[in-house]
Amino acid sequence: MISLQDFQINPLITPGWLGILALIAIGLVILCLMLRLRGGIWRAGMMALLLIGLLAPQFTDQSREKLSDIVLVLADRSASQQLGNRTVQTDQAIEALHQKYDNDPDIDLRVENVAGETRTDMFAALDRLLGGIPRERLAGVVMITDGQVHDVPVSLHLDAPLHALITGTRDERDRRLQMHQNVDYGIVGKDAEFIVEAIDPDITAGNPISVTLLQEDGTVRRFNVPANQKTSITIPITHAGPVIAELRMAALRDEADTTNNRLILETTGVRDRLRVLLLSGEPHPGERAWRNLLRADPGVDLVHFTILRPPEKGDDTPINELALIPFPIRDLFEVRLKQFDLVIFDRYQRRGVLPVQYLEKVVEYVQGGGAALVVAGPEYIAPDGLADTVLGQMMPLDATGRILEQGFIPRVNDTGRLHPVTSAIAGPRQATHRWGHWYRQIETRQTNAQAMTVMTGINDLPLLTMSRVGEGRAAILTSDQMWLWQRGHDGGGPIAELLRRLSHWLMKEPALEENTITTTRSADGASLDLTWRKIGAAPQTATAIDPVTLSAINAPFTRQSDQTWQANIPIAQHGLIRITARDAKGKSQTALHVDRDVLTSERRNTTSTTEILGKIVAANNGYIGRIENGLPAFRRVTRESSWNGPKWAGMVQTESYRTLIGTTNNLLPLPALAIIGVILCLFGWRRETR
Structure with missing residues (x-):
């Protein structure tokens, strides 16, 4: 189609100078008329022609092609759209739009599915689509959704109608x-x-x-x-x-x-605060390692007592002049013992300071849920040491009475590589750690079958052993040489990390539990996969409690190549599921599986509604209605007319086009302007010569 589409001027000089010339020309014409000079009209025509030539008027011949108008359709495919017949309604609405516009050359129908497991972000998808099209070609936007949209903007200006077709039914009930x-x-x-x-x-x-x-x-x-x-x-x-x-x-x-x-x-x-009681039998380099470690932890309150002078040391100095403060035996071990989360005996000897009945209270404290750690040096097996007391009997190791004095490098054994207390410092199995040497160890033998030795020393004898005692926990370190690592002797070692993890395991830090069960939902959602990292007796069965019927569902464990145990429990119920796992010796461990899908925005409210989109649809002159009441009739409308009605939705005719061929022609070409100028000059000259 060829048409006189555009008329424009392209001045040869700046508009300011053109205006000055126009004023001069007008003044000269007026002067000629006032003086009644002959040829004034021809001069006026010549000056007008000159001014028109300086304006350089042009027109453009264009060949244009009408472009189709774009209609965007966003189909909600989120989790809430799977309820009831919403998917069927969505498909029916899309099919109706295809039947209406697929054969219309003036409409480019583009359908986009918007999925979402946790949220329905329809407007984020719309913004992405609008970025890929010319906005002047947008005829309208149709959203097919249940109305539960989670990213509705405060305002939106499309310069085109926004229509919403709501799936679901008006009488839905959802508590x-x-x-x-x-x-x-x-x-x-x-x-x-x-x-x-x-x-x-x-x-x-x-x-x-x-x-x-x-x-x-x-x-x-x-x-x-x-x-x-x-x-x-x-x-x-x-x-x-x-x-x-x-x-x-x-x-x-x-x-x-x-x-x-x-x-x-x-x-x-x-x-609120972890409280630790540290009792040092005498001043020595190792007690500083414990004190510095525990004081550096902001979540720990440390109470530290060191026996500076044993009572049997004979001199004439009165006891009340030697002690910095009296040792509060009764206050610590009768009144306040249960207020502590951990009691550490560091190279402690009784020496008449702590009567046996108070050690019995420590044992009761541990069995009731407390924790005790013994750092054993030569004092441990001395006649007044702790080895032959009820506290020593509670420890997972039995001392033989020998002190081994030779250099050795502490080593994390196979059990220690699985245990969270020492697995972090174990390193690769084939690697040789350049840790510093220790030079003394108390010979012991393991007496508690449930104890866990995680580090070994001379001749692979137990160096660090831990155990559960009733509701509490106990551990023993059979060397008093750990301070050598702190001093960096022979390269040192990871003493701070080891002691921190050990003390927090004793104080029941959940992240350091050695026997842990992890649960994951299977891909089809019909079962639970359990993985049990187990130290000790082999697992046998896992039992899950159905959260609805409260019935038990059992499944066996199988050994995996990575030394863990796995079980699969066929339970499709979601929510909080309590799991109990039992081993071959009848001991059990509990775990919880939680499906947090109920916390997502998508599942929080699934009732179909017109309220959420109502305001923004009205602001963009669109139609909103439920599909169950019938689809609206879709019409072509102009920008100046109404874009919606009670039972119809409009699509704007954008009149967009594409220029195929365009040429620019001067209205007064220079040759023509010169010829006309010469003719006017001749007529003016002839007029004046008569």
Whole structure:
């Protein structure tokens, strides 16, 4: 199509000078008229022609091709769209658009699927698509969704209509649990308070709704909460580390989605302060290593006593003048012992300072959940040492009475390579560590079959051995030479990391547990995969408790090439699942599996709605309606007309085109301008000569 599309001027001189010349020309014409000079009209015509020539008027001949208008269709394919018949409705709407526009050469229909497991970000996808098209060709945007869109902007200017087709049904019912106040951290021994709301739009606010609380220890609490009102739920923080519970609400028969009927209550337990009692039998280089390590930890309160002068040392100096402070035996071992998380006996001898009955209280303290560590030097097997006391009998090693004095390099054994206390310092199995030598070790033999020796010394004798005693923990280091590493002797060694991990294991740091069970959901979602890193007796069976029926599901363990054990439990239920694993000696260990999918924005509210998109659709002159009521009629509209109606949605005619051929022609070519000028001059000259 050829058309006179554009008329333009391209002045040969700047507009300022052109204006000055125009004023001069007008002045000369007026002067000629006032003086009644002959040829004034011809002069005026000549000056006008000169000015027009300086303007250089042009016109453009163009051949243009009409471009199709682009219609963007965004189909919500998120997890909530899988409910009910929403997928069918979405496919039907897309098919209707294809039938309407596929054969229309003036429409370029582009369909984009927007997936999302945790969120529905329709406008992020729209922004990405708009960046790849000319905005002047946009005829309209159609969103097909259930209305649960999580990235709706405050404002949006498309210069084209935004239409929303809502899937689902108007009478859908979906009750859900919603978190209003979470608790990130809590003090061990106290309760964590969560603020939640049981939402059911079909129940009057305040009416009771029955809920069930599943706790880590297997306890199940059933109680009522007021509907559609915020309420407080508390769970006890019994240990350090993650503390988890699950709140469940009974599902309705006709409910659209039941996954949001449960809510994970999760916090992290922290100890207010870890308190350590360090008792040194006499001043020596090793006690400084312990003191410096424990004082450097901001989460540890250290109480340290050193016996500077034993009572049997004979001189005439009164005892009250020798002691810096009296040793508070009764206060420490009767009144305050249970306030400590760990008691360390560092090269300690009784020497009449600590009566046997107080050592018995230490044993009771450990069996009740405390922790004790003995650093054994020659004093340990002396006549008044700890080896022959109830405390020595509680240790996992039995001293033979021999002191071995020769150089050796401490070594992490195979068990130590699995144990978190020493695995971090073990290094590659084939590598030879250039650690410094130690020169003294107490000969011992292991008497507790459940004990774990993680480091060895001379002739592979136990160097560091740990064990569980009742509800507590005990460990013994059979050398007092660790301070050599701290001093850097012979290259030193990882003493700070070793002692830090050992002390925190004794104080039950969850991250340092040696027997841990990890759980993962299988790819098909129908089972749980368990991996048990086990030291000691071989695992036999794993049992999971179904969180809905509370029935037990069993599965056997099998040994893997990496020395771990695995089991697969066929359980499709999601949420908080309690698992108990048993070994060949009847000992059990518990673990928790948590499916956190209920915490995602996508599952928090799945009821189809027109409210979330209503304002932004109206701001862009679009149509919004439910597909169940029928699809709107799609029309072509101009920019100046209305873009939507009660039962129809408009697509703007953009009148976009592409220029195929374009030529620019001067309205007054220079040759023509010269000829006309000569003619006018001749006529003016003739007029004046008459």
